Structures are given as C-alpha cells and as structure tokens.
Amino acid sequence: MFAAHFAAGLAIKSRVPKAPTWALLVGVVIPDFVWIILANRGIEPTPLRVFFDDWSHSLAMVVLMATLFSLLFWRYGRPVMLAVWLAVFSHFILDLLIHPKFLALYPHSSAHVGVFLSGNLGARRYWWAQMCVVLILTLVYVHGARRVRFQPNLLAATCVLLLALHLVMFPG
C-alpha cells in the first residue's frame, strides 16, 4: 500500500483536527521508513523468495513503534496521542489486507496473519484493490474535513493529490 497509508492519516486528521498533520502522516509510514533503513542494511531482504520484514512490519514491532511515537505527543493530550498511535497502527491494518508476505506477530514468529498476498493477486488487481481502499479512506477524510469546514479548494487539492499518488503507481 502507498497512497492508502496517507489517506488513512488524513482520515484520522479529519476526525481529530487537533492532531498535527505531519505527525499523522509521518506516523502512517513509520514502518516503511524503518523498512528502508533495514532493507538497505540487508537486515530485511526484499527478493520475494527470501522476503522478510518482521522487524519493520510485525504486529509487535508496529505496536511498539506506535506507542513510542505517540508518547512524543503527550503534551497534546490523550485524544491526540491516541490519534497518532492509531495512525502508526493503521499501517499494520492496511498491510494486513494485502502485502508481499503475510505479516508476522513478532520478529521471527512462526505465526503470520493476512488476507491477500500481492503476488497472488497480480499487479493490476493489486492496484485496483488498493484503489478501493484509497477511495473509502478519502471519503472518510472528505466527510470529516467538511464537518470542520475545511476550505473546499484545499480539500479538493488533497483528494487530487491522493489519487495522483495512487495513479503514479499504476503497473506497467
């Protein structure tokens, strides 16, 4: 998932406007930031045959990241901390739906959870499945942002940007 993570962050933002947008948007992709570092170091190999992302994407590690990152926002109060926690945790929820490999419960766990493997779906179907998730989360965002009377032009710009982010990932 790519644009869907950002859409999830914005959907949360629209429900908890006091939460800093940057914190939610960084939060939703923290596991990917960690993955970039670990993949570059060779700790999480990327070829599908040996694909491994337990340190950056397992349930326990995402919960740990969510908790540590949300603690940075204790001054903002409990609702904002919870929103930031949920933003990070949303990464696990979305990747649970479709991912190159089912997600581990903790690093090197033998138990894995997931719904679809992206490799089994095929690139196009994977893209369309993600599109559905992006659209649903964008609708949640639009509904919430309209409720707090966010400027319509900026709301539209956000929707266009989210869709553009997903369109650039179109396979082929």
Added chain:
Amino acid sequence: VTFKEAVVQFLLLAVPIVLLSLINKFDAKESA
C-alpha cells in the same frame, strides 16, 4: 536495496508528507 534506491524510497514517502501537511493545516479552531 541500494543506497540510491533507499533515497528514492525515502523521497517517495517524504514528498507527499510535506505536500499534504502544507495543504491540510486545519485544526479544531475551524470547527463551528
């Protein structure tokens, strides 16, 4: 993942964060 690929992946995440954060600056004060 080579260093160059890592930088590209990092930018793919960082650029949308910056753009979407700049656009979405609304807070509770905008609520009715």
